[in-house]
Amino acid sequence: MSAGDVNQALLAELKANGADFFVSVPCKLLDGFIPTLEQDNEITYRAVNREEEGLGICTGAYLAGRKPVIVMQNTGVGTLITSLCSLGLYYRLPFLMVISHRGSPGEPIGAQVPMGTSVESLLKTINIPTYMYSDPADVKKIGQLVPFTDVAESPVAAILDYDFWGAR
Amino acid sequence: MRRYELLQSIVPVLTDEFIICNLGFPSQELYSIRDSDHNFYMLGSMGLSSSIGLGLSMEIDNTVISIDGDGSVLMNLGTLPSIALEDSKNFILFIVDNGSYGSTGDQATQTAKGTSLAAIAKASGIASSVEVPGEQAAETLAKCIKTPGPHVIVAKVEPGSPKLTPIPMTSLAIRDRFREAVKQAKAQA
Numbered sequence: 001m002s003a004g005d006v007n008q009a010l011l012a013e014l015k016a017n018g019a020d021f022f023v024s025v026p027c028k029l030l031d032g033f034i035p036t037l038e039q040d041n042e043i044t045y046r047a048v049n050r051e052e053e054g055l056g057i058c059t060g061a062y063l064a065g066r067k068p069v070i071v072m073q074n075t076g077v078g079t080l081i082t083s084l085c086s087l088g089l090y091y092r093l094p095f096l097m098v099i100s101h102r103g104s105p106g107e108p109i110g111a112q113v114p115m116g117t118s119v120e121s122l123l124k125t126i127n128i129p130t131y132m133y134s135d136p137a138d139v140k141k142i143g144q145l146v147p148f149t150d151v152a153e154s155p156v157a158a159i160l161d162y163d164f165w166g167a168r
Numbered sequence: 169m170r171r172y173e174l175l176q177s178i179v180p181v182l183t184d185e186f187i188i189c190n191l192g193f194p195s196q197e198l199y200s201i202r203d204s205d206h207n208f209y210m211l212g213s214m215g216l217s218s219s220i221g222l223g224l225s226m227e228i229d230n231t232v233i234s235i236d237g238d239g240s241v242l243m244n245l246g247t248l249p250s251i252a253l254e255d256s257k258n259f260i261l262f263i264v265d266n267g268s269y270g271s272t273g274d275q276a277t278q279t280a281k282g283t284s285l286a287a288i289a290k291a292s293g294i295a296s297s298v299e300v301p302g303e304q305a306a307e308t309l310a311k312c313i314k315t316p317g318p319h320v321i322v323a324k325v326e327p328g329s330p331k332l333t334p335i336p337m338t339s340l341a342i343r344d345r346f347r348e349a350v351k352q353a354k355a356q357a
């Protein structure tokens with residue numbers, strides 16, 4: 001699957017599983033996926049300034065019956081922990097986080113590695129169901145996480161690395 | 169006038185608006201003055217009242233009012249440009265500005281030392297951004313509800329709060345009651 005195909009395929013699977021409201025904070029690994037979101041007329045999509053703001057906007061959308069997805073870089077998990085706990089987990093908000101994994105093998109920037117190494121354990125420490133994907137063929141499994149947020153009645157995280165995005 | 173009296177003064181101008189209320193004392197005070205299935209009480213996630221209200225305003229026709237605080241808005245200034253860009257006609261950010269972190273012991277915020285949140289909101293692109301004395305806030309809010317937004321109202325009041333108890337509702341009860349009220353409003357629209 002080419003890099004362009006994985007972006008289209010991922011969005012198609014997320015939509016097919018009910019996701020209809022997206023926010024994003026930029027990442028180099030998302031430089032193909034974010035334009036894919038921007039160009040899709042069937043979803044609501046907004047760029048936001050910070051992950052916490054995105055969580056807030058998604059909460060408002062969820063309260064009105066939408067199915068939100070936060071698209072973000074793994075570094076943003078650091079700014080999001082408190083609100084994930086006191087809003088996302090405490091109110092049991094079912095939304096998906098699609099998280100690009102900087103600081104994993106393929107990473108050219110050393111400063112990304114500490115957070116890249118910690119992100120999975122940080123999410124698991126606060127009991128967010130967290131799954132790692134490296135293969136573009138896993139887009140179906142990632143799409144199935146959208147209804148799984150309702151089963152879990154919880155925020156759910158999918159962490160997608162360099163190989164998933166075809167970036168090395 | 170403190171926040172409690174300010175909230176008492178604005179309740180008579182409310183009808184079918186949906187309210188996102190900031191955590192801590194503001195939610196306890198609103199609960200004690202006028203509980204409603206149109207109220208969403210935050211219990212944590214300081215700073216996100218404005219963002220939650222913005223997201224809700226995108227999805228419903230009713231007016232959405234985020235009751236926020238100066239300290240909380242200072243934590244999430246980035247959402248002001250987002251409010252401007254979204255341009256929701258039905259969104260009002262109502263900032264209770266008492267110059268202090270009221271729920272944590274009334275430590276001073278920067279607004280007590282000269283920072284103007286109305287000016288920041290205006291510079292962010294929200295044309296209808298005003299600062300008013302708390303005594304005039306209800307009248308200003310009534311006008312804003314009747315005119316297309318987004319609006320930012322900064323109501324200046326004194327610090328201090330009456331002694332209240334935590335809201336006797338679980339987070340899930342708050343969530344589900346509010347979602348049902350939004351669902352019914354959307355069905356009637």
